[in-house]
Amino acid sequence: MQQILDAVRSFDGVLVVEPAPGGPFPELAWGDAFFYHAPDGRMPERTQPYGTIVTKDSPDDTASRLDEPGRYRVNVHVDRATFRRVTGEDPRSLAVPRDAAAVDVLGPHPVYGANGWLAVVNPESTVEELVALLRAAHEAARRRSTRSAARRARPGV
Secondary structure, three states, X not given: OHHHHHHXXXXXXXXXXXXXXXXXXXXXXXXXXXXXXXXXXXXXXXXXXXXXXXXXXXXXXXXXXXXXXXXXXXXXXXXXXXXHHHHOOOHHHOOOOOOOOOEOOOEEOOOOHHHOEEEEEOOOOOHHHHHHHHXXXXXXXXXXXXXXXXXXXXXXX
């Protein structure tokens, strides 16, 4: 997990949010990490992270068995073409059942796959590909952020 965090922290303009006890985030998020393009160092108010690391099950997401000791899952939002390349399926029409608890297997997110999210539990041999996907997701977030800032800067917009 630290290898992935270190790689993401090397991205230009990244903000890694790691909720902890005593902070403004709910207990369910403690120990997790959320990745944003935020060169100003402030968490975007109206933007979802492009990648996350989760360390425990949530009420609607238990298929990866993250409550078992030593398990975590890295999640990354990708474009449709990348999703198809990795999974062989379109995110809008997932049909092949996957074992969301399988270790080191990159596949559709067990809950948000239809929204273009990929996931891998305890990546090892998949780390290099995963970091490349996170870098591409970061660059896509940077482009969206730049376009959004340009629109806001135009008079009358």
